Amino acid sequence: MSAPQPSRFRARTAEIVLVALVFAWGLVQAFANLGAANLNADEPIYLSAGWAYVHGDFSSNREHPPTAKYLLGLAQLLLGEGELAGRVAVGVVVILGGAILYLWLRTEIAWPGALFAAGSWMILPHGVSSGVRLDRFAVLEPIMVFFSIAAFAAAWMWFRKRSWFWLVVSAVAMALSVTSKVSTAILLPALLLLPLLAKRVKDTLIGGAVFLVVFAVACVALYAPMGIRSALTYMLEMQSDHAAAGHSVVIAGVVYQHPPWWANLVLTVDGMGVVATLVLVLGAVTAFWRRPVGLTVYLAGGVALLLFFYVVVSSIALTHYYYSWVWFLCALAGVGLSVLLSRTGSRRVQVVKAAVAAIMLIGAVAAGVWTTVAISHERPSGVALVIPELERLDATEGSIFVGGLAQWEYIPYFDGRHTTTATDAGAGSDIVAVAVKDSVRFPLSDEVQAFLAEHEGSLREITLDDVRLYVLEPRSP
Secondary structure (H helix, E strand, O other), X not given: OOOOOHHHHHHHHXXXXXXXXXXXXXXXXXXXXXOOOOOOOOHHHHHHHHHHXXXXXXXXXXXXXXXXXXXXXXXXXXXXXXHHHHHHHHHHHHHHHHHHHHHXXXXXXXHHHHHHHHHHHHHOOEOEOOEOEHHHOOOOHHXXXXXXXXXXXXXXXXXXXXXXXXXXXHHHHHHHHHOOOHHHHHHHHHHHOXXXXXXXXXXXXXXXXXXXXXXXXHXXXXXXXXXXXXXXXXXXXXXXXHHHHOOOEEEOOEEEOOOOOOHHHHHHHHHHOHHHHHHHHHHHHHHHHOOOOHHHHHHHHHHHHHHHHHHHHOOOOOOOOOHHHHHHHHHHHHHHHHHHHOOOOOHHHHHHHHHHHHHHHHXXXXXHHXXXXXXHOOOOOXXXXXXXXXXXXXXXXXXXXXXXXXXXXXXXXXXXXXXXXXXXXXOOOOEEEEXXXXXXXXXXXXXXXXXXXXXXXXXXXEEEXXXXXXXXXXXXX
C-alpha cells in the first residue's frame, strides 16, 4: 500500500484542525455564560408550557404548535425546571444543525465552503433585543429551524441517491419543524418540487405524494396529545386576530403597529449587524456562479419562499422573524466561498476571487469575535437588578410603580410587587420605588410622571443599566 501523498495529508490535517476549532468556537457561542442574560420575552411562556405538556396539561400556549415545547419540557425533566435547561436544549440543536450543514455540504462543495457555512450558522450574530444570538434563549425558532435544516439536507440526499429512506426522513423532519412553529410550512414547495431540478417529473409526482402522506401522518401524531382539531382551530383564530390587530414594533426609532413591507429586512440587518449581513449576502450572490446551479437554486428557493411570506404576505414584523432564513444565507455563503476558492479563471480573476474570499473570511471572523465578546459580557441587567437593589436598601416590602417597561420585562423579576397605577397601591401609600425606562414603544404614563413630580424631593435615583430606579426616602417622623 502506497503512503498518502504529503499534500493530501496536509490538507486532511488542516481540515481536521479547522473543523475542531470552528466547532469548539460554536460550542462557546452556544453554551458559554448561558444562564447570565435576562429572560427573553417568550421564554417564560414556552418553558412553562413545555413543563406542563410533559406533565399531561396541554391547555397553555395553544396558539403555537407543540413539538418545540415538548423538547423544552423534556430538557427540564432532565436538567431541572427553568430557563437554563431550555437554553441548553436550544444550544444542542444549534450545534447539531451546524454538523448537518457541514456533513451535507462537504460532499457538494468540499470542506472549506461547508465549514464556512456551518461556522457562519454557529458563530455569527443572530441577535434580538434580548441578546446577541436568539438561539441562546429557550424559544421555538431555533428548534423549528434545526428540523428544517435536517429536512432540506435529507431531501437533497433523496434527490442525489434516489433513496426513499431519505425522503421519509425529510418528511418527518419537516413535520417536526412545522409542528414546532408553523412558519416553515411555506418551505414545502421547495422540497416537493426538488426533483424538477433534474427534470424528473415522475419522481416529483410519486415522491411528492409519499412525502405528503408521511408528513401528514407525522403532524397528526405530534399534534394528537393537544387535540388536533381544537388546537388548530384555536391557533388559526389567534393568528388571524394577531394579523388583524397588528403588533407594535420599533423600526429605526419609529413605532409601527402595521409596519411597512421592508420592516423584516431592516430587522435582519439590525439583528445580524452590517458586517455579518454583508458577508452572507456577498457569499450568497457569489454562489450563483457555481456550476451546476442546482444546489444554489434549491437553497435560494428556500430564502425566496420565506421572504415572500414575511415581506409580501405577512402584515407583522418582529425582531426574530429573520432567523428562519439565516441558515439558508449561511449555506449559500458557503457555496459562494467554494466558488471563490476554486482554481478557475484568468490570473486577474483569481486575484479578484482571492480578495473577495479574504474579505468574507475577515468579516466573518471579526463578527464572530464581536459576538464572543458580547456573550462574555452578558449578565443580569436592568429590571433583574431592581429587587436585589431594593433588598440592599432594606426596602423588602411595598410596591414598585412601573413605567416604560413591557410586562414581560419585569413580571418575572418583581415577585408580584409591581403596580402600573398608584391607585392600585393604596393611592400611592404602598409604593416604595418607581422603576422606569425610556421607551418609544411604551412611553411613561401621565400618572407615573405626576407621581415622580409629586415626590421629587424625596426620591433617590439609582441607574441600573437601562432602568432608572427611584426609591422613596423614609420620611422624617
